[in-house]
Amino acid sequence: MSLKLNHIHHVAIICSDYARSRAFYTEVLGLTVVAETYRATRDSWKLDLAVNGHYQIELFSFPDAPVRPSWPEAQGLRHLAFAVEDVSTARQVLLDAGIEVEAVRVDDLTGKRFVFFSDPDGLPLELYEQ
The missing domain is CATH 3.10.180.10 (2,3-Dihydroxybiphenyl 1,2-Dioxygenase, domain 1)
Structure with missing residues (x-):
């Protein structure tokens, strides 16, 4: 039996400055916001983005990410x-x-x-x- 991959589901990116990266990906690149969630337990934002309705990008902010x-x-x-x-x-x-x-x-x-x-x-x- 072989692994059957259907397509790329998403690409995850951890940014250093959430507001700056959010503006870059939405305003400069023109990606569409699908959902935006603040996760208080992780002190982290998660921004789901779509490229022309396809291939979602997840933009994360984590405190003190290396x-x-x-x-x-x-x-x-x-x-x-x-x-x-x-x-x-x-x-x-x-x-x-x-x-x-x-x-x-x-x-x-x-x-x-x-x-x-x-x-x-x-x-x-x-x-x-x-």
Whole structure:
């Protein structure tokens, strides 16, 4: 018997500054709030976000969470990628919002264009052109 995975259910992100990250993911990236819960026993916020109605992201705040260095080429989870129709247009939207974005690259295997940028905690994010 083999494990049958249906799809990715969610991606969980722990942030250092909940208000700043909430604004980034909802106002800059335009993700939709599905639910927002404060868990007093953990002194933690949990924000459920949807990307175009799919693939929920859970944004957490935990007091005193340790810092984890992260770059696109570091060991571990490499990055979270969002599909876009036009990477240059999407890149410009981020630049206009004051977000630092790398230059457009081309995937050697697929010929598709992509760019990397970071969330407020330096987590690597990617825009990948479909």
